[in-house]
Amino acid sequence: MFKFFRKKQPPTPAPETKTPPAPPAVPDAGGWGRHVEQEPPKPAASELPPGEARVAPQTVEIPAAPPAQPPSGTPVSAPPPATQASASEPASTTPAPAVSAPSVAPAASTAGAASAPTPAPAAPPAALPPAAPPAADPPARASTEPPSFAPPAAPAPAAVPASPPAASAVPALPTAPTVRPTPTAPVTTPAPAATPTPVVGGKPRQRPGPPPTRAKFEASAPAVAAQEAATAAKTSWLTRLRSGLAKTGQSFTQLFVNVKVDEDLFEELETALIMSDAGVDAADxxxxxxxxxxxxxxxxxxNRVKEVLRELLTEHLAPLERAFDLDRASPVVVMIAGVNGAGKTTSIGKLARHFQNEGKQVLLAAGDTFRAAAREQLVQWGERNSVAVIAQADGGDPAAVAFDAVHAGRARNMGVVMVDTAGRLPTQLHLMAELQKIRRVIAKADADAPHEVLLVVDGNTGQNALAQIKAFDDAIGLTGLVVTKLDGTAKGGILAAVASGANGVRPVPVYWIGVGEEVEDLQPFVAAEFAGALLGGSGNG
Structure with missing residues (x-):
């Protein structure tokens, strides 16, 4: 803001003339045009000093002009407010003509204001409010305060062209000092201080974690349910096993009730073992x-004697207990043989479900082309288990069926291929020769096949099972046994005879035993469970 000075002019009497009121100032694009009429108040007759003439009102007109652009780097200073003059001071008798100054012109004074006295030195102004009315701007005077920027809400008034400095400054009208609000920084709520963890015994105490959520219990619910289901299934299986061998178990249980441990007890135990089809060798x-x-x-x-006998029988049957290896080849080719009515086809259907539960894909071959409805029976088991079946017409070559099944199993990336065969007695030599042919043809399709040769044995046959096992083992080389129908009149001791190698029988492993017609009734052989059920115990070792 430019500085200016005004000098006092010699008083010049002027006739009183009425000046027409000026039109109100209308803002334009360049600034504010103001028409201000200043009329000093009429002092009372007692307040006028003698010899002073009445001064005519003076009119100051500020033409509308664009706001002056300050030079580069020079901030625009706001007009400082003038201090309020005392009303008791006498008004100047020398009227000052309107002199243009390079500063901002004052706004129109309010009606009834006193005549302008010589202003006192201005105090440093406070910050102007953003919405200060433009009509209350006082005339600017020489400012000694540091330059500051005008607030954007109040546009700078237009500057008047410079003129020769006057003798004295135009007296400022008394106005109230303007207070500029001090900017306040935004208040930020501080974060709550962390509560220190109490230390007990030199180590910080760990805060207890949140209680286990319901989701964890829900996630563990399926596992618990599966475990409970497995336990229930195992208990059910042992119950059926003990029920199937209940007749033999009762004969042993009666021997240990209020008994004296002597040689007579050992003789009775020997008789009971022989009657259970265990054989003389195993009993001795x-x-x-x-x-x-x-x-x-x-x-x-x-009771202690019975417990020791159970332990000895478990050790005797332990060589027959072996797990079936499903990962030895891909596919694992299993050939199944047996006499008529032993339950070969039914056992194949149950084993297919067992292998599927192990995560293997199964393919069946209907190699029994002699018995009527044998193929249909196997197809029905395949439908129950969603298993494909390779079959030919009745009277076809069973060796050709087995050959096609092995190639199909390899092409379809199957895990297990089971080949069914027709039932036959060991005394039927031509049928035993046909069985040997099937084995040779399977070996042509796969040099390492068949990987397993299983014999299905009816548990009700007793000691006759030893002759069957020996005859089939000599013909095709057995690798395992499946003992079925132990829930009937079977005595169960035949496995003890097999384990002892009676009648020249090789101890062939027993993979599965069956006690019913359902799929779940065929379970892997466990020596401890079988020994406990055979002696009328708990059946769990």
Whole structure:
């Protein structure tokens, strides 16, 4: 803002003339045009000093002009407010003509204001409010305060062209000082201070974690349910196993009720073992070991003798317990044989479900082309288990069916291929020769096949099973047994005879045993469970 000075002019009497009121100032694009009429108040007759003439009102007109652009780097200073003059001071008798100054012109004074006295030095102004009315701007005077920028809400008034400095400055009208609001920084709410963890025994105490959510319990619910289902299924299986061998188990249980441990007890146990189809060799081996344990441990309790016998029978049957390896080849080719009515086709259907539960894809071959409806029976089991079946017309070549099944299993990337065969007696030599042919043809399709050759044995046959096992083993080389129908009149001791190698029988592993017609009734053989059920115990070892 430019500085200016005004000098006092010699008083010049002027006739009183009425000046027409000026039109109100209308803002334009360049600034504010103001028409201000200043009329000093008429002092009372007592307040006028003698010899002073009345001064005519003076009119100051500020033409509308664009706001002056300050030079580069020079801030525009706001007009400082003038201090309010005392009303008791006498008004100047010398009227000052309107002199143009290079500063901002004052706005129109309010009606009834006193005549302008000589202003006192202005104090440093406070910050102007953004919405200060433009009509209250006082005339600017020489400012000694540092330059500041005008607020954007109040546009700078237009500057008047410079003129020779006057003798004295135009007296400022009394106005109230303007207070500029001090900018206040935004208040930021501080974050709550972290509560220190109490230290007990030199180590910080860990805060207890949140309680386990319901989702964790829900996630573990399927696992718990599956475990409970497996336990229930196992209990059901042991119950059916004990039920199937209940007749043999009761005969052993009665021997140990209020009994004296002596030689008579050993003779009764030997008779019971032979009657259970265990055979003389197995009975003699078991009783010899039992007598030695009783003498060594000086056992006199009948229940303790029964427990020792169960342990010895479990050790005797342990060589027959073996897991079926499904990962030895891809596909694993299984050839199944047996006599008529032993349950070969039914066992194949149950084993297919068992292999599927192990995550293997199964393919069946209907190699029994002799028995009527044998193919339809196998197809029905395939539909129940969603398993494909390779079959030919009745009277076809079973070896050709087996050959096609092995190639199809390899092409379809199957896990297991099971080949069914017709039932036959070991005495039918031409049928046994046909069985050998099927094995040779399977070996042509796969040099390592068949990987397993299983014989299905009816548990009700008793000691006759030993002759079957030996005949089929000599013909096709058995790798495992499937003992079925133990829920009937079977005595179960035949497995003890197989384990002892009676009648020249090789101890062939027993993979599965069956106690019913349902799929779940065929389970892997466990020596401890079988020994406990055979002796009328808990059946769980």
């Amino acid at each position: 081996k078991l009783l010899t070991a039992l007598r030695a344990r009783v003498r060594k441990e000086r056992i006199e309790d009948g």
